[in-house]
């Protein structure tokens with residue numbers, strides 16, 4: 001594939017988006033965030049060893065992974081929303097594959113020249129000149145790939161420290177492996193496989209077909225205006241016009257004359273710039289990533305031959321009949337606001353609001369309770385019945401805190417902590433404490449002789465006034 | 481459909497690449513060459529295979545397999561890893577073996593306590609869970625280690641003593657030893673039934689009042705010397721408390737009758753012969769903190 005250079009408003013937009021997305025990717029790990037002592041001061045950090053995920057002021061513990069799941073669902077719905085409204089905008093503008101391929105092609109063009117020069121070079125035999133150009137290109141690609149893989153690992157460790165370690169060859173092996181894999185994939189996918197990744201490896205082109213309908217805005221060729229295409233000759237249009245005029249005078253040859261020539265000058269510009277290697281004039285195709293480069297190319301051509309722009313443009317299929325009839329198209333906004341997109345937007349916002357609410361309501365104290373089922377209960381010499389619970393107490397704050405445990409139940413039950421005289425334990429800052437808890441029912445009591453009794457374990461931090469509770473059951477002697 | 485096209489196809493291909501000579505009812509198998517990358521990958525795997533079998537254990541022989549010039553084996557790797565872990569734990573294990581066990585057991589947040597509990601849990605799962613259950617809840621004839629009922633004492637040093645020397649085994653002279661006579665040879669069946677009713681009475685179970693009264697006399701003259709006047713048991717003798725809710729061999733009439741009639745004789749091996757001092761200390765600490773552990777009683781232990 002040798003896409004030609006193109007300039008225009010969409011190309012400008014793409015450059016801008018590329019700069020922004022790459023900027024975010026490379027710079028994010030270097031943003032600092034002060035969380036206090038003993039905590040990483042990196043704004044975005046996936047700490048696998050400590051099993052914490054830091055995102056600015058948000059700190060996610062493994063048991064709160066539903067936040068991440070929620071964000072993933074939101075990302076998915078967002079993708080649905082944009083696809084049903086605007087087709088493959090994700091693919092065309094922000095997909096990492098597109099962004100890096102764009103970057104790689106930029107380098108390629110810079111070193112080897114534009115389309116024609118590259119084709120010539122590709123055909124040419126491997127002499128020193130070709131070797132020199134190729135090696136330079138590969139080298140620059142490799143540098144970009146290395147930067148890509150390098151930036152990735154910084155999300156998983158303190159960036160400045162890791163950078164130092166990497167430079168002095170002291171970083172953990174997994175860092176080098178990750179970088180190696182990412183360098184290889186970036187180099188191969190971005191440099192050599194390009195649109196084939198989209199066509200053969202990425203499932204999205206096939207899924208997106210289901211997300212789109214006739215109202216979706218895609219890149220399309222206005223064949224009713226362009227066809228039949230013909231080579232541009234100075235005056236051809238005028239000739240055609242005069243023929244039309246003649247045709248009106250002599251209606252029997254009118255059909256002939258009117259269809260003489262459309263606006264497409266068959267210059268192949270749209271085909272040459274297409275990174276997916278397709279001819280948009282054949283209609284909407286699976287491979288098209290709606291990158292709009294063909295729009296830029298054709299608009300440029302239209303400007304040169306003095307025809308109105310928009311032979312290729314963003315439009316919805318539903319507009320076609322209208323446009324054929326010469327009516328103005330439905331406004332963009334009407335296309336975008338369809339029941340389908342509104343449903344997606346509502347779902348998306350609901351999850352978003354839910355996550356924000358959950359985030360605001362979550363407490364920095366948390367407990368999970370695992371009743372010990374081996375054995376289900378323990379009989380004591382005096383006939384009382386004891387149940388054991390493995391309780392995990394999480395102190396999600398930066399100071400050690402005293403957690404007090406208590407229980408509520410309709411039946412009379414007694415709570416005690418293994419290894420503690422009181423019912424209070426101290427949990428270090430940012431740690432999980434595993435505490436065995438005994439709950440005892442007095443001899444002959446309903447809980448001791450019955451089957452299951454409901455109870456609620458409660459953990460409180462009196463100093464901070466926060467609490468959490470978990471409902472569980474107590475097994476009497478009847479249960480087995 | 482015209483049949484000319486497929487024919488030309490075959491003929492063209494035949495001319496270019498030939499067939500394998502296989503021909504089934506006019507269907508020929510073409511001798512298409514494999515893609516070059518595929519062939520090279522194939523050759524590379526052969527080379528790789530040869531190198532691999534030289535370097536690593538590979539070919540099965542009569543008594544084992546070729547060792548490979550690296551001398552590497554998964555077994556050796558595991559052994560090395562185990563040795564490395566043992567090495568890393570050595571200081572803690574030594575400290576535990578030398579430590580004052582009651583002190584270790586009492587200091588629940590101490591490093592030695594935590595080491596003892598986790599390594600003791602491993603020892604327990606390996607050597608003890610077969611009889612006492614993986615959750616230490618025991619079974620009929622095998623004491624439950626989670627409750628606070630102890631035949632020979634529940635302080636950590638009592639437990640360590642039991643673990644080290646075992647119970648009623650012939651291998652360790654210091655084993656805990658007690659033996660109940662088989663009263664079937666001493667008492668009549670009626671007397672045994674009566675004493676069973678008495679035992680059910682003192683342990684708060686449903687019983688025959690008249691029989692139990694007779695049984696009380698039998699008990700006083702035959703059983704009280706070990707189990708105590710009120711059946712409260714005697715730990716120094718390993719004589720169980722008969723007034724509580726816990727029965728090692730069952731508290732129903734049949735089980736009690738069998739116990740009195742034949743006597744029970746549970747045996748536990750002397751683990752001191754198989755486990756290191758640190759392991760004995762660890763497993764005792766582990767069992768002690770399961771829920772029934774008792775504080776140290778002021779008395780001299782051997």
Ligand code: SF4
Pocket residue numbers: 219270273274275276277278279280287288289290291292293294295
């Ligand atoms: S057809 Fe046009 S919009 Fe589609 S991929 Fe090619 S250049 Fe981009």
Ligand code: SF4
Pocket residue numbers: 221226229263264265266267268269270271281297298299301311312
């Ligand atoms: S760029 Fe425009 S004018 Fe040129 S071939 Fe494509 S559609 Fe026709």
